[in-house]
Amino acid sequence: MYVLGIETSCDETAVAIYHAKKGLIAHTLHSQILTHNEYGGVVPELASRDHVRKLIPLINQVLLESRINASAINGIAYTAGPGLMGALLVGATTARSLAWAWQKPAIAVHHMEGHLLAPMLEEQSPEFPFVALLISGGHTLLIEVSGVGQYCLLGESLDDAAGEAFDKTAKLLGLDYPGGPALSNLASQGKPRFKFPRPMTDRPGLDFSFSGLKTFTLNTYNTSNQAQQDKADIAFAFQQAMAETLAIKCKRALHQTSLSRLVVAGGVSANQEIRRQLEQMCEKSGAQIFFPRPEFCTDNGAMIAYAGCLRLQAGQTQGLEIFARPRWPMNELLNL
Structure with a gap:
């Protein structure tokens, strides 16, 4: 199972492809540090606009690096919250649209569950x-x-x-x-x-x-x-x-x-x-x-693809609704 992971919760646009047996296939990230530096913090509207500009090119990039085409993708995972609402909606609408166009299942991923599971991507992972x-x-x-x-x-x-x-x-x-x-x-x-x-x-x-x-x-x-x-x-x-x-x-x-x-x-x-x-x-x-390794401590697409893969394998999917929540308690997540 190949899963495309999309992360746009705040000020980093990240995309990855994870395979259920082969592991992490490719990942890439665009940081908005230079965009927000002059303001001394994240400007939500600027963050959302930058996600719009960068997300599709990054998706094309990981597909190219993975040497697979869209038809090989078995599911799409995207960060649905918590985070900045405008930024979350960019990833959610893109993921949901691709899932509909490619006729693939999609799954909303909790941002903090992605972080929690990120160490599972390492060779020595916790039980x-x-x-x-x-x-x-x-x-x-x-x-x-x-x-x-x-x-x-x-x-x-x-x-x-x-x-x-x-x-x-x-x-x-x-x-x-x-x-x-x-x-x-x-x-x-x-x-x-x-x-x-x-x-x-x-x-x-x-x-x-x-x-x-x-x-x-x-x-x-x-x-x-x-x-x-x-x-x-x-x-x-x-x-x-x-x-x-x-x-x-x-x-x-x-x-x-x-x-x-x-x-x-x-x-x-x-x-x-x-x-x-x-x-x-x-x-x-x-x-x-x-x-997790330092590059997976900060926001990244690999953790979203991995968390999404686990839930898709367990049979969880979503309908056509675009799901995004700026606040989302972890105790509301379904137990696998």
Whole structure:
């Protein structure tokens, strides 16, 4: 079974082809970083227009790279949410139209389920059950995963998501968009001079809150000399606090569920300090940890094609309706 995967949830247009037995056949991605850089963040209307321009050429590109034609495609998977509504509609309408024209089944894929399953694309992939930490620009979730569609929410962010906190902190330090990688790069030049709080780790529970950490960072910056080394030291302290907070919560989740496997995915999972601290925690706890490769941490078509393939193989399809949801709780997904 060849599945075409389409991802247009935010500011990256991505397409991939996945085969049920052969694995990932081809994938490509167009980033809109340069488009949104001058605005310091994603402009939804510009994102949607860029998806319209880039999506069909990218689909043609992966078909060419795969050396197959449209008639060989057995199904089409597309990101239906959560995300920016205009951006989601570009992918949904294109996927639904191609499915109708090619007389193929289509399946709507949950964006975060795609991230959660991305480590399955690696040679050493996790077995069910496991705890998943999903950290991205819009989400921070801890989930107990028993199988595809079998998700129990353990904890989530009560305010800013991890990636959002990175981006906002980078902006207050005067760094360019995208803020997360810029802050991480600046932190590599910092020294352990400041001690930032580890939010909500002094009480039981698995929820997160990063708004206070962001405020603490702002206050520290305002009372500093605001020199370049001050910025680097503050970035270092912020990143350390974020990484340690995530590690503490993941350790609790593993203990609470009595599981020994941790999957970490989403754009923020590419951060090297976060990876280091989570790996160190798992090593001490006797747990295994799994990450997707860096190119599959951020939004990509491969994870959508893979997740869609699993659901199409299970017999799930959709009618002719164009389905897109900017908000879509994972507990509403069907259990395979």
